Amino acid sequence: MLPPGPVPCAPRAQWFSTMQAADWDNFTAQADELGESPFWHPDEQRLYWVDVPGRQLRRAGAEGGDAEGWAMPSEPGCIAPARGGGLVVALRDGIYRARHWGGALQPLARFAHDPATTRFNDGKADPRGRLWAGTIYEPRDARRAELYSIDCRPDNGQGGRPLIQTQAGNAITANGLAFSPDARTVYWADTPHHVIHAWDWDAESNAMRGHRVFRQFEPKPPGWQPGQPGYGGRPDGAAVDREGNYWCAMFEGARLLQISPAGEILRELPVPVRCPTMPCFGGPDLRTLYLTSARRGRPGQELAAMPQSGRVLRLRVDVPGLPVNFFID
Numbered sequence: 001m002l003p004p005g006p007v008p009c010a011p012r013a014q015w016f017s018t019m020q021a022a023d024w025d026n027f028t029a030q031a032d033e034l035g036e037s038p039f040w041h042p043d044e045q046r047l048y049w050v051d052v053p054g055r056q057l058r059r060a061g062a063e064g065g066d067a068e069g070w071a072m073p074s075e076p077g078c079i080a081p082a083r084g085g086g087l088v089v090a091l092r093d094g095i096y097r098a099r100h101w102g103g104a105l106q107p108l109a110r111f112a113h114d115p116a117t118t119r120f121n122d123g124k125a126d127p128r129g130r131l132w133a134g135t136i137y138e139p140r141d142a143r144r145a146e147l148y149s150i151d152c153r154p155d156n157g158q159g160g161r162p163l164i165q166t167q168a169g170n171a172i173t174a175n176g177l178a179f180s181p182d183a184r185t186v187y188w189a190d191t192p193h194h195v196i197h198a199w200d201w202d203a204e205s206n207a208m209r210g211h212r213v214f215r216q217f218e219p220k221p222p223g224w225q226p227g228q229p230g231y232g233g234r235p236d237g238a239a240v241d242r243e244g245n246y247w248c249a250m251f252e253g254a255r256l257l258q259i260s261p262a263g264e265i266l267r268e269l270p271v272p273v274r275c276p277t278m279p280c281f282g283g284p285d286l287r288t289l290y291l292t293s294a295r296r297g298r299p300g301q302e303l304a305a306m307p308q309s310g311r312v313l314r315l316r317v318d319v320p321g322l323p324v325n326f327f328i329d
Helices: 300-305
Strands: 035-041 046-051 056-061 068-071 078-081 087-090 094-098 105-110 118-125 131-137 145-151 163-171 174-179 185-190 195-202 207-216 234-240 246-251 255-259 265-270 276-282 288-293 313-316
Touching: 035 078, 035 118, 035 276, 046 078, 087 118, 087 131, 118 174, 131 163, 131 174, 145 174, 163 185, 185 234, 195 234, 246 288, 255 276
Parallel strands: 078 118, 174 234, 234 276
Antiparallel strands: 035 046, 035 288, 046 056, 056 068, 078 087, 087 094, 094 105, 118 131, 131 145, 145 163, 174 185, 185 195, 195 207, 234 246, 246 255, 246 276, 255 265, 276 288, 288 313
């Protein structure tokens, strides 16, 4: 579990020392309300993602443009491809399995949280085929969000039943889940507290230890309004590249950060939306960086100035990312 109190903020002057221009393209023609959980499917050469409040799974081919949509019965927090075909989907109340696009949703695991106040949010599969998914406590007035791993592998020792472990807690909004290339570090963010955590991780035993604050950001200044200076955003979704750098979308900060394994900001990419939500790497060479974004609840003046808000964006980068991990059941 996480420590109960806040930790000191990093000096904000460090944030802006690596400003670089970025020429983002629109990957999608339509805008999502709140895009999240993108992944590149290498077998299908497609990008998948979700629109959380729109209650949609989405996918598009390599050329982008118009996306297919699949309506969900509740908000999809995250998705991952399954090795046996189809998807695993975290909805508001639990984890579900879809054997093919548009197919039946088969319950895999239900949870004790109250779906009136808590739902699943950010997550992905780990390198061993378990699904990890965190929750968000929507009233945001208590640290009740948790991070789970769900092991449905045939050899999990549970006779085919899911092995569910609570890996972390004491948070409000689970975000930023990622795994290092050597499968020895887990990253996890609590967005409202502007903090990214890291743990040492044994992938075989699935044990986390050695908690540390990977990066702490300054909170939103009192009275700050969108478009004003003085706020760099808060950590949302993330991805890791082949060199082990952590790429983090800064919600309300209009930027994407590349952070070294030591927690140092290496690069800052401005983005043409106020609220980027989650990056992933894709394309045949894993050197196309895709980025989901949000437009729901944003001021009209902001949307007029940033008309790409809600779209999936893309950018070519020098260092490739890691391929998506597949869920195994």
